[in-house]
Amino acid sequence: MGGIDELYARITDSNSNVALVHYTNSWPVSNFGNGGYQEWNIGLQEFIDDNNNIDLTDVKTLEIGFLDGLGNSPAQMGYGFIYFDDIRLYPRRCILEHGHPEADINDDCVVDWDDVKIMVDDWLEPYHVIYPIPPEYDPNLVAYWKLDGNALDSGPGGHHGTIEGSPIWDPNGIVDGAIRIIDNGVDDYINFGGSKDPGDPLTWADITGEITVTAWIKPDFQSW
Numbered sequence: 001m002g003g004i005d006e007l008y009a010r011i012t013d014s015n016s017n018v019a020l021v022h023y024t025n026s027w028p029v030s031n032f033g034n035g036g037y038q039e040w041n042i043g044l045q046e047f048i049d050d051n052n053n054i055d056l057t058d059v060k061t062l063e064i065g066f067l068d069g070l071g072n073s074p075a076q077m078g079y080g081f082i083y084f085d086d087i088r089l090y091p092r093r094c095i096l097e098h099g100h101p102e103a104d105i106n107d108d109c110v111v112d113w114d115d116v117k118i119m120v121d122d123w124l125e126p127y128h129v130i131y132p133i134p135p136e137y138d139p140n141l142v143a144y145w146k147l148d149g150n151a152l153d154s155g156p157g158g159h160h161g162t163i164e165g166s167p168i169w170d171p172n173g174i175v176d177g178a179i180r181i182i183d184n185g186v187d188d189y190i191n192f193g194g195s196k197d198p199g200d201p202l203t204w205a206d207i208t209g210e211i212t213v214t215a216w217i218k219p220d221f222q223s224w
Contacts (some may be wrong), residue, residue, distance in 0.1 A: 007082075009040075010063045011054065013045055019047035037085065062087075067196040142211075143192075148177035151190045161190040174216040 007023040021042055023029070031038045046056055064084060094101070094109030105115040144155035149169050151161030165188035168180040181188050 009042055009063060010065075011056075011059050012061045012063075013055040014058045014060050015053075015055065017051055017053045017055065019051040021046045021050060037083070038080070053180055145190075145192070146176065147179045147190075150203045153190075159192060164189050164191055174218075178216075178218070 008020055010020040011016060012018050023040060025046065026042075027038075027040065044056055047056065064087075101109070101111050103111045103115060105118045108114070141155050143153050143157050144161045145151060145161060146154050151158045151163050153161070165192070166181065167188040170178045170180045172178070179190070
């Protein structure tokens with residue numbers, strides 16, 4: 001006899017610190033009605049959340065049982081057998097239910113050639129949204145206009161733009177906000193003419209070689 005809603009795992013370290021995690025902390029008890037084995041993944045952080053004094057580098061015992069570990073009666077009782085198998089410990093493991101690497105396109109928890117192949121084969125197809133590495137981490141960055149309500153340059157060069165006309169700032173950009181140019185807004189634009197703080201030699205005129213310009217662009221035409 002036991003309470004399936006009180007299935008728990010408990011660890012004790014060599015200093016007798018105890019940390020306990022219940023199944024229902026992260027998973028619904030209704031899983032047991034599905035039949036067959038159910039995988040119970042416990043993040044080590046869950047033990048720390050229960051007792052931040054627990055020493056995960058010096059665990060003495062691991063216990064899996066019913067009730068709350070103190071003998072208190074659970075809210076829901078049941079009769080039968082329960083089986084345990086393949087108890088494993090990982091230093092770090094990718095579990096899709098808890099997230100995975102951003103560039104993992106095929107959801108196998110690994111960023112590898114298979115993901116690159118999907119990206120190449122499905123280029124410009126609307127099946128995957130691939131977000132680039134944030135430009136502020138690119139050591140070759142010259143200028144970066146986030147367009148989140150202003151035309152300031154967040155890059156290292158300080159090439160701030162000048163807003164002309166009355167463009168609309170939309171909070172729903174691909175990353176935070178975006179600037180919206182209406183179809184008849186012929187006088188609405190941002191001038192990135194290259195002006196720079198006086199005395200600083202880094203201007204557009206200093207860029208004499210090939211350059212790459214990237215942007216997220218969303219056309220939303222009611223008619224052509």
